[in-house]
Amino acid sequence: MGQPRKLFIRTYGCQMNVYDSERMAESLSGYEQVASPDEADLILLNTCHIREKAAEKVYSELGRLKGLKATNPDLRIGVAGCVAQAEGAEIMRRQPLVDLVVGPQSYHRLPELEARAREGRQAIDTDFPAEDKFEHLRGRRAARGPTAFLTVQEGCDKFCAFCVVPYTRGAEVSRPPERVLAEARDLVERGVREITLLGQNVNAYHGGDWSLALLIRSLAGIDGLERIRYTTSHPNDMSDDLIAAHGEVEKLMPYLHLPVQAGSDRVLKRMNRKHTAESYVRLIERIRAARPDIALSGDFIVGFPEETEADFAETLALVERVGYASAFSFKYSPRPGTPAAERAQVDPAEADDRLQRLQALLTRQQRATQDAMVGREVGVLFERPGRMPGQMAGKSDHLHAVHVTADVAPGMLRRVRITGSAPNSLAGELCAG
């Protein structure tokens, strides 16, 4: 064999894209990954379509790559991910330097598409084939760091009125539990200690008659796997057995990302969320009864069409009631083809102002939750050297970034006493033993 070709992947958007990019890199066996697009023979942009800004980034990045193609005639450029799915061949019309377009459900066909693109033939695949793409995406078994993502479910049947996911990722599909367990065992053999199960609607997981709770209980039986997390969840799929698992499964970490999007029932109804603010708050109470120290996180959209100041005040009131350890908040962005894009839009300046007010409140809550950790003892999985010499950094059970000044190897799970809180991280000391 000759020299391996060089692959550069840029990943945008969510954690599922991070996982997909890893699988794509492994499946392209004639390539080694490089850290800069300048050295590459194949550049893949794994894209996100969730908001307009995310989608536009792709075209500005493609514009920047133009010069590279002039200097390296062997360079091929591919667009993967949700923009590829949503726009398909339109991408090549808008930016002719693109050689390959592949949607999220067709990644197992990437090696074949790459070969076509090399030969200068058309390479577009945005089908929704029936086979489990991940079964065909098995590649090299390289050693891994202590944490990994593992996609168990894809797609969404909820059709929130603002969201493109049901169109770009398709209908809900769960992977069979035995494949998930096999992949988890394989990751653990390669050094992984913490697995985050991924899905657009991960708690809707239904592999055969397995629920997510059953899958988690089964994963917890794997020796060497120390921590389990999952994301992202929908309130309506928070089943009794999953809530119970939070109280019973020690390896399931006390952290939950449970987006509510808004606090006004009028807005929630127009978003097609199929729950109310009150039912969400009651759900949180039940989760906290099962696991009192759980750290909650959420997603919020402000300036959804026809949102009034009174509606927005109800979002602030809900945030005050719940108390979030962290949260993501976004200004509504109309997405082509979704129902809400056709409706009367909120004045952008008003939406900006609401976003600022919401973010100020969420930041205060995040700081307060973090500051309250000082003096407590938590588990920390160490991952990498910290920013200062002699430091090691990792994540706490509650997903706070923690650093200690001590000699502790990556992959070690240790008890740490928290001694200080800075805006985005905690300082601590290793406990004895």
Ligand code: 5AD
């Ligand atoms: N505009 C703004 N935010 C959106 N999200 C999804 N679609 C949109 C949109 N059109 C947010 C939601 C979701 C998160 C992943 O992105 O809050 O939970």
Ligand code: SF4
């Ligand atoms: Fe989008 Fe999540 Fe709603 Fe599904 S549940 S439509 S992925 S916001």
